Amino acid sequence: MIEMLPADGLVIVAKHECHTCVLVEPVMRSLDKAGALTVITQDDPAFPSGVSRVLDDQQLERSFHLKVEAVPTLIRYEGGREVGRTVGWDRAEWTRLAGAAAEGEGLPAWQPGCGSRSVEPGVQEALIARYGDPGLASREIPVGEWDDPIEACYERGWSDGLPVVPPTDERILRMLGGTDRKPAEVVGLVPPNLAPCTVEKVAINAVMAGCKPEYLPVVLGVLEAALDPLFVLHGLLCTTHFSGPLVIINGPAAKAVGMNAGVNALGQGNRANATIGRALQLIVRNVGGGLPGGMDRATLGNPGKYTFCFAEDESDPDWEPLAQRRGIAAGKSAVTLFHAEGVHGFIDQKSRTPEELTRSLAMGLFGVGHPKLCDSGNAVLVLSPEHYKIFKDGGWNRRRIEEELYQALKRPGRDLIHGAQNVPEGLPASMADKIVDKFQADGLLIVRAGGPAGLFSAIIGGWPGQRVREECQAVTHEIR
């Protein structure tokens, strides 16, 4: 495009909506009379009036190639090369570059310009995608002229069943703007295919999931946690059990991206909750190759395998948040991943003391997996505000609740062995004389969330794969 500009002369990039550009309109007319002037106009081909050579740049291609950041920008060319440039209105600079015709009699000596339309939010990425080199390594997939890109994504098997946002270059570039990590950086190997997953691939799948760019650091943190060998993502994917990854976010990142820890925290309606969890599942599907019916052998699965992600309610300073309980420093953001089946509602509207509620919660928690099993996975207890208030009013903090529940979840083995209570399912007969824990000592993860009304909490059962603690656990990672 440079050949469309004069090899020698002046170029001014302007827009009509800029007061400074309007202010210098007489100067542009004066320069036009004095010599070779080209005005590149960003928003109104009729502006400036009275100038013989005005190039319409509503598509912003020229502004993009000239790297214009503010208007008016005055550029001087000699022999086809740029030899000088100034931004805004500055009489001294304009006359230095353009001579006496740029005096602007009656104008103030100086006035700042406005931002170029080419650098407005989101525009720069679109212009790079259209006119520049996006610098993306992932291969291009052309979409036919009459094809719907959303349907094209379905046809290629990139969707979890719901529509995905088509990953265009400009969307991917905007997403990558959410992190300062390099697109080519490998985050890890994603099972089941152990495929290298770059930051760029994470960004593409985050676009498809519907994430905003500011969610990307959280998504990257979630993926890094999911790839911790102790989380056993491969096994979680392959299992015939219901479970999939549950994502719990703590710390300032949750607030920063507007996650929901309140009303309907485990349900629909919050973009960050919905799309961060979905992004992880799409990465496993698309990068790792984990497809239902392929390596995903779930007998039934659960709806949380579309997305299962929420934030903890950290509004009570007396409450020790889950991430801090699990070793993350206060004030840091963190993700906890748990192998989760669906949400099991727990109702208790009669308990009024911590002791009563503990016994009652234990009854509900015994049902995880099977009431007679004690090696069928751990659990997350999502304590609602009204249930938490009972504990708090009784002076119990997190540690006390955990300890009391741990004690309440012990039972005599004789009630749980094969055939006991006339039910074949159960523990080996050798356990009959033992006192048996329902969960491992640190196997019950308590997290606070939910709306202000309702004496309901949620029990989220775990995965039998957790029974070998050294091999498989919930994991908590700081979000960088």
Added chain:
Amino acid sequence: MNYSSKLRDPTAETSPTRRARLAPPPSLDGKVVALMDIGKSRGAEFLDRLEGHFKSAGVATKRYRKPTNTKVAPAAVMQTIAAEAQLAVIALSD
């Protein structure tokens, strides 16, 4: 085909961008072949001949027809074919 837009591949790029065609079945034993008349002239004549060949080879066939050759087949017709047959022959033109 003219391409008007492009997407970036979200996968590990271990398979071709163009999907491979389904391989033909090794045998027609036990299969039902859909014979689809799209409504062009003499399409039915072509399918009659094919039907005769399939019949003499012991292969079951079922006949289907689009209401008009000017529009794509209604979803109900395509769903019926998918439910009742494993292969399809379309009498594409006259």
